[in-house]
């Protein structure tokens with residue numbers, strides 16, 4: 001019988017923000033590790049051992065102004081990172097509501113991030129009271145999620161957990177919002193091009209190896225780990241972004257290996273788990289036999305030399321026949337960027353992925369590349 005999704009109301013943040021003392025302590029320790037990565041970046045930079053590819057740049061340059069701030073203040077992912085580093089229990093327990101930099105959606109106000117000022121301070125204690133004034137019927141993304149999920153294997157039908165202040169319309173036991181929909185779009189594309197079914201099959205006999213460059217708060221990695229538990233997922237990002245990703249994934253996947261890389265030349269182990277790597281350690285990372293490399297909504301925001309450096313890493317790490325999945329917008333505020341031309345300097349054979357399930361893709365043009 002076809003799936004009949006049932007709307008069960010809306011999940012507000014107070015109901016999804018329980019964080020135990022142990023979870024809070026773990027996150028504090030993680031943030032200490034992130035401070036170490038940033039200190040190491042500073043030291044290596046001042047010794048002249050890191051080049052420009054090591055610094056946040058392009059759209060992630062912390063001095064870059066957001067065009068939509070009406071008071072012209074400089075706000076960015078660093079604003080959110082600074083909030084996180086206050087190590088305030090109330091902020092950490094609602095970390096998802098401070099993650100707008102990654103999806104471009106301001107979950108806290110249920111609006112595209114470009115329609116709102118950046119969240120610059122701790123949300124008020126009675127934030128849910130205000131949220132109740134914003135919430136109406138499920139938005140379009142909930143319908144899109146359900147239509148798409150209905151055409152995909154049942155094993156893909158889940159959402160982010162009711163944790164870290166996740167908010168959204170409750171459908172069956174899922175919490176749906178524009179954020180959830182955007183990650184399902186990628187899962188759908190990876191399914192339709194045959195990659196996910198092949199990796200699921202392979203994971204029955206061996207640990208699948210996936211590397212994601214620019215992993216944000218860990219949204220896609222969360223979906224992939226749920227779908228392929230027998231996987232080693234290597235996440236490469238700026239230390240400031242790894243602060244979100246590692247705090248999030250280590251909490252929602254307790255009891256499995258979460259390794260934060262703190263040295264150059266790191267060999268990624270074989271078994272299942274997560275490995276977190278600073279962008280500046282990526283060039284020397286040893287991650288052979290990759291089954292899949294991923295970049296979404298991120299390379300188009302980087303400098304060409306960063307893209308080329310990552311493509312070289314992908315080229316030397318993909319197993320024979322394995323592919324690079326990339327979904328980015330063809331345009332960028334770094335107006336001159338030609339992403340396809342930059343990637344083509346290293347990788348070959350770009351193929352567009354067509355979806356028979358999603359009529360209009362929302363998060364950029366999906367392509368597969370070969371080494």
Ligand SMILES: C[S@@+](CC[C@H](N)C(=O)[O-])C[C@H]1O[C@@H](n2cnc3c(N)ncnc32)[C@H](O)[C@@H]1O
Nearest residue numbers: 060102214215216236237238241279296297298
């Ligand atoms: C718009 S977010 C997209 C995040 C995630 N891929 C997603 O689609 O939800 C861009 C990501 O690229 C990361 N990023 C920016 N510059 C980077 C660099 N030089 N190396 C690795 N990641 C970088 C950011 O920190 C951020 O996590």
